[in-house]
Amino acid sequence: MTKIHLTVDGGAVSEDVEPRMLLVQFLREKLGKTGTLIGCDTSNCGACTVHLDGRAVKSCNVLAVQADGGEVTTIEGLAATYDGGELHPVQAAFHECHALQCGFCTPGMIMRSVDLLNENPDPTEDEIREGLEGNLCRCTGYHNIVRAVQTAAAAGKGEEQ
Amino acid sequence: MTVTADRPAAEIGRDRRRKEDRRLITGSSRYTDNIVLPGMLHLAMVRSPFAHARVTSIDAAEAKAAANVVAVYTAADLDESAGVLINAWPITPDQVTPVHPVLAADRVTFAGEIVAVVVARSAAAARDAAELVDVDYDELPAALDLKEAVQDTVLAHPDLGTNKSALWVFDSAAAGTGGNVEDAITAARADGVVIEREYRQNRLIPAFMEPRSVVVDPTGEQLTMWSATQVPHIVRFALAATTGVPENKIRVIAPDVGGGFGGKLQVTPEEWLAWWIARQVHKPVKYTETRSESMIAAHHGRDQWQKLTLAATKDGRVTGLKVELTADLGSYVAIVGGGVPVLGAFMFNAIYKIPAYHFACQTVLTNKTWTDAYRGAGRPEATFAIERLMSDLADELGMDPLELREKNWITHEEFPFTTVAGLEYDSGNYEAATASAKKFFGYDELRAEQARRRAAGDPVQLGIGISTFTEMCGLAPSRVLGSLDYGAGGWEHASVRMLATGKVEVATGTSAHGQGHETAFSQIVADRLGVPFEDVEILHGDTQVSVKGLDTYGSRSLVVGGEALVKAADKVVEKAKPVAAHLLEAAVDDIEFQGGRFGVKGTDAGVTIQEVAGAVFTAHNLPDGMEPSIDAEATYDPINFNYPHGTHLCAVEVDTETGQVRLRKYTCVDDVGTIVNPLIVEGQVHGGLAQGIAQALYEDAVFDDAGTLVSGSFVDYLVPSAADLISFDAHHASTPATTNTLGTKGVGEAGTIASTPAVVNAVLDAVRQFGVEDIVMPCSPARVYAAIAAARAGDTGTTTEGAGA
Ligand code: FES
Ligand code: FES
Numbered sequence: 001m002t003k004i005h006l007t008v009d010g011g012a013v014s015e016d017v018e019p020r021m022l023l024v025q026f027l028r029e030k031l032g033k034t035g036t037l038i039g040c041d042t043s044n045c046g047a048c049t050v051h052l053d054g055r056a057v058k059s060c061n062v063l064a065v066q067a068d069g070g071e072v073t074t075i076e077g078l079a080a081t082y083d084g085g086e087l088h089p090v091q092a093a094f095h096e097c098h099a100l101q102c103g104f105c106t107p108g109m110i111m112r113s114v115d116l117l118n119e120n121p122d123p124t125e126d127e128i129r130e131g132l133e134g135n136l137c138r139c140t141g142y143h144n145i146v147r148a149v150q151t152a153a154a155a156g157k158g159e160e161q
Numbered sequence: 162m163t164v165t166a167d168r169p170a171a172e173i174g175r176d177r178r179r180k181e182d183r184r185l186i187t188g189s190s191r192y193t194d195n196i197v198l199p200g201m202l203h204l205a206m207v208r209s210p211f212a213h214a215r216v217t218s219i220d221a222a223e224a225k226a227a228a229n230v231v232a233v234y235t236a237a238d239l240d241e242s243a244g245v246l247i248n249a250w251p252i253t254p255d256q257v258t259p260v261h262p263v264l265a266a267d268r269v270t271f272a273g274e275i276v277a278v279v280v281a282r283s284a285a286a287a288r289d290a291a292e293l294v295d296v297d298y299d300e301l302p303a304a305l306d307l308k309e310a311v312q313d314t315v316l317a318h319p320d321l322g323t324n325k326s327a328l329w330v331f332d333s334a335a336a337g338t339g340g341n342v343e344d345a346i347t348a349a350r351a352d353g354v355v356i357e358r359e360y361r362q363n364r365l366i367p368a369f370m371e372p373r374s375v376v377v378d379p380t381g382e383q384l385t386m387w388s389a390t391q392v393p394h395i396v397r398f399a400l401a402a403t404t405g406v407p408e409n410k411i412r413v414i415a416p417d418v419g420g421g422f423g424g425k426l427q428v429t430p431e432e433w434l435a436w437w438i439a440r441q442v443h444k445p446v447k448y449t450e451t452r453s454e455s456m457i458a459a460h461h462g463r464d465q466w467q468k469l470t471l472a473a474t475k476d477g478r479v480t481g482l483k484v485e486l487t488a489d490l491g492s493y494v495a496i497v498g499g500g501v502p503v504l505g506a507f508m509f510n511a512i513y514k515i516p517a518y519h520f521a522c523q524t525v526l527t528n529k530t531w532t533d534a535y536r537g538a539g540r541p542e543a544t545f546a547i548e549r550l551m552s553d554l555a556d557e558l559g560m561d562p563l564e565l566r567e568k569n570w571i572t573h574e575e576f577p578f579t580t581v582a583g584l585e586y587d588s589g590n591y592e593a594a595t596a597s598a599k600k601f602f603g604y605d606e607l608r609a610e611q612a613r614r615r616a617a618g619d620p621v622q623l624g625i626g627i628s629t630f631t632e633m634c635g636l637a638p639s640r641v642l643g644s645l646d647y648g649a650g651g652w653e654h655a656s657v658r659m660l661a662t663g664k665v666e667v668a669t670g671t672s673a674h675g676q677g678h679e680t681a682f683s684q685i686v687a688d689r690l691g692v693p694f695e696d697v698e699i700l701h702g703d704t705q706v707s708v709k710g711l712d713t714y715g716s717r718s719l720v721v722g723g724e725a726l727v728k729a730a731d732k733v734v735e736k737a738k739p740v741a742a743h744l745l746e747a748a749v750d751d752i753e754f755q756g757g758r759f760g761v762k763g764t765d766a767g768v769t770i771q772e773v774a775g776a777v778f779t780a781h782n783l784p785d786g787m788e789p790s791i792d793a794e795a796t797y798d799p800i801n802f803n804y805p806h807g808t809h810l811c812a813v814e815v816d817t818e819t820g821q822v823r824l825r826k827y828t829c830v831d832d833v834g835t836i837v838n839p840l841i842v843e844g845q846v847h848g849g850l851a852q853g854i855a856q857a858l859y860e861d862a863v864f865d866d867a868g869t870l871v872s873g874s875f876v877d878y879l880v881p882s883a884a885d886l887i888s889f890d891a892h893h894a895s896t897p898a899t900t901n902t903l904g905t906k907g908v909g910e911a912g913t914i915a916s917t918p919a920v921v922n923a924v925l926d927a928v929r930q931f932g933v934e935d936i937v938m939p940c941s942p943a944r945v946y947a948a949i950a951a952a953r954a955g956d957t958g959t960t961t962e963g964a965g966a
Contacts, residue, residue: 035190037190037192038372041451041452042874042875075187076188081183087186098843102371103184104192105370106186110186125888129883130884132882135882138848138852139848140847141886141912143888145883
């Protein structure tokens with residue numbers, strides 16, 4: 001067991017973890033952050049995507065101990081959405097554009113999209129599609145996910161939708 | 162101002178944003194694996210690495226002794242109350258159906274079958290201990306190749322004496338629905354055209370994003386199961402029927418479910434094991450599969466060889482169609498496993514007036530993962546075959562493929578139309594959908610570009626593929642199911658409760674896993690009762706709340722479940738009328754209901770439905786003898802299937818130097834009748850297209866010679882990513898269905914059914930010029946390249962190698 005200290009969704013946490021525990025297991029099992037989901041065991045699906053120190057990572061591909069001292073943001077901490085608070089613009093765009101059906105890929109897809117827009121605030125359709133390549137969705141055919149990222153990008157520039 | 166005055170006239174047709182989104186986009190979801198209960202124990206499965214083997218010994222001593230392990234079970238520990246897994250649709254009276262135990266005893270029949278279960282205090286401990294279970298196997302010869310399996314040289318189940326499970330036949334001459342197909346073929350051989358083909362339906366994996374998960378809590382008065390399932394009511398029935406627990410002691414809940422696509426309409430060994438073990442250990446238990454387990458153990462789809470003979474006159478009139486299928490069941494007959502190809506039997510004739518038809522399907526047992534419904538279930542296979550054949554016939558005759566289709570399809574004046582397969586199509590307009598699709602697609606311009614590139618010998622050739630599909634959905638009229646020996650009915654149930662505060666609570670027996678029932682059904686009820694959309698709450702997926710139901714598959718939720726909802730809501734209005742009349746001191750006959758308000762004809766007097774609900778709640782002032790309730794329920798049995806249709810046009814660019822296929826444009830015009838929510842409908846079409854395109858270009862469940870699934874993860878099983886697909890040009894036409902009140906048609910499977918042949922026809926259209934006649938799906942760069950090379954070298958261009966292995 002190793003003791004780790006980190007910030008998750010704005011709160012300080014400290015836990016003993018087994019060295020082999022994955023960050024996604026730590027989030028779900030130790031912290032009850034079940035908004036972050038697990039869709040595969042080969043780091044292909046992206047359902048588990050969170051931000052570690054501001055960048056999107058697949059939390060099934062990071063050990064909990066590697067996040068020691070870091071700052072993690074999950075879908076649950078992306079915006080102060082409890083009690084009906086404002087959605088993050090990317091969350092709002094996913095809702096507006098019907099970019100989710102079953103919702104299982106959605107937390108990871110949103111976290112990846114936020115990162116993508118941070119990197120490139122004005123992506124082309126091809127850049128969006130390439131940028132989301134590591135996140136699989138089985139329901140939407142991606143059409144509306146691409147629309148949502150474009151919509152969020154436009155909102156970021158203060159454009160009218 | 163009444164509550165209803167400020168709501169829009171019609172909810173139906175509005176592109177309402179979904180009610181279900183907020184939880185899902187903020188991470189407050191409730192998928193089964195998120196559930197944690199006090200004292201919960203975890204299961205891990207020990208699975209066979211062999212496709213077919215005798216289990217000679219299992220040594221679980223070390224696993225049992227490991228830290229935090231509570232128990233290890235093998236088949237020897239099970240008793241009758243573990244139950245068995247059922248096949249609900251024996252397609253013939255003499256179907257050969259192996260017994261499907263929840264744990265393999267002395268023999269395993271596919272790689273992935275469960276031989277032991279570890280129960281531990283954590284999932285990690287259970288998984289670690291599973292590695293310690295020592296199983297000895299004696300490998301047996303395995304029946305793997307479908308065409309070989311049907312020869313019975315190697316048996317998947319030696320005790321059964323054959324791999325042939327059932328032969329299901331439909332013949333239009335025998336049924337009196339058409340002529341004799343052999344006569345048609347003979348005539349066409351003498352003076353016409355006969356197209357003979359053999360197409361391969363690749364094996365697919367539904368690959369829902371949420372791995373299956375089950376939690377069982379045995380600590381209440383009712384035993385509760387949460388499961389990532391499409392079919393909580395069917396699971397409940399099957400648990401009661403096979404495990405001896407009375408039905409009224411069982412509660413099954415499908416909480417948030419992360420996609421299904423048919424892949425979660427199963428009753429599974431994993432559920433049955435969790436159910437039995439929870440009752441042994443008297444603690445809640447959970448099992449969540451890994452993706453790798455999901456790929457090998459959750460049922461697969463498709464996997465057929467299709468032998469086809471199409472007869473036509475020289476001017477392109479189809480005179481007969483003969484279909485001979487061989488369908489792979491895998492090693493067990495899944496819940497509707499044998500029935501899936503039979504559903505296709507009614508759809509090979511599609512939108513065409515074919516005078517003679519013969520269909521035969523041989524289902525076959527092999528030592529592979531079981532197969533069952535996958536989005537479309539039988540209809541994609543049928544649509545693929547006929548739409549490929551029509552394009553091949555057009556090529557043979559040198560006709561435009563759309564013209565050929567038009568020559569043979571049912572015209573819009575001819576509805577209702579009884580087909581050669583015996584179904585009555587109620588409505589449709591193939592001309593309108595096609596005209597509109599051609600326009601959006603830019604058909605003529607793309608044909609011109611194709612000609613230019615061909616003439617220039619461009620290394621990147623353009624191909625245009627067509628699919629004018631229809632399908633039967635809205636499963637299903639119970640009597641028809643009875644005539645097909647299906648083990649249940651096809652009705653659906655709904656109940657509508659008017660709460661004291663004026664809110665409306667609706668329970669539906671269909672169970673959503675991404676389809677947006679909460680939104681679409683709220684729109685229907687809001688219109689029917691004249692209440693605000695926001696005031697309607699849709700409850701589903703819990704057998705204690707949605708007390709009756711037959712769940713979600715076969716694009717049935719809206720057309721069957723929605724109709725039950727309409728009928729229940731209408732009953733509420735009828736029950737409320739006498740109360741309104743009483744409150745308004747008018748005669749019941751003088752009461753009219755509109756926009757949520759009961760008015761007295763010719764006066765301004767009226768009460769809202771919410772006021773009536775309040776009056777019924779207090780029950781202080783009701784008509785004499787009236788039961789104080791206006792709640793209502795309805796169970797609706799559809800009178801017919803439902804026949805959405807559409808025209809799909811696909812343009813692809815084929816790089817003849819690499820075999821790479823790139824989607825250029827995809828246009829579809831789908832006629833799904835009246836649309837409740839265009840946003841949701843479009844989403845269903847997009848997702849369906851992606852899955853159909855994936856069958857054509859990317860996905861393939863491949864087994865090696867030892868029977869191991871080699872495409873057993875997302876590394877090898879190519880679920881397309883955003884980078885593999887394009888934006889779709891999706892539109893709709895609308896011919897309302899005549900068999901339900903709202904005129905709706907199913908849409909859940911349409912995109913998948915239509916798109917696969919559109920894509921493959923497009924690929925072939927690009928490379929036919931080199932002499933290529935067929936490319937087996939998925940049309941990977943390697944296969945496309947090989948087909949072109951072989952055809953150029955004077956070969957037939959058929960690349961069946963590697964298919965079906
Ligand atoms: S769960 Fe992390 S990539 Fe699939
Ligand atoms: S919404 Fe279901 S997987 Fe993306």
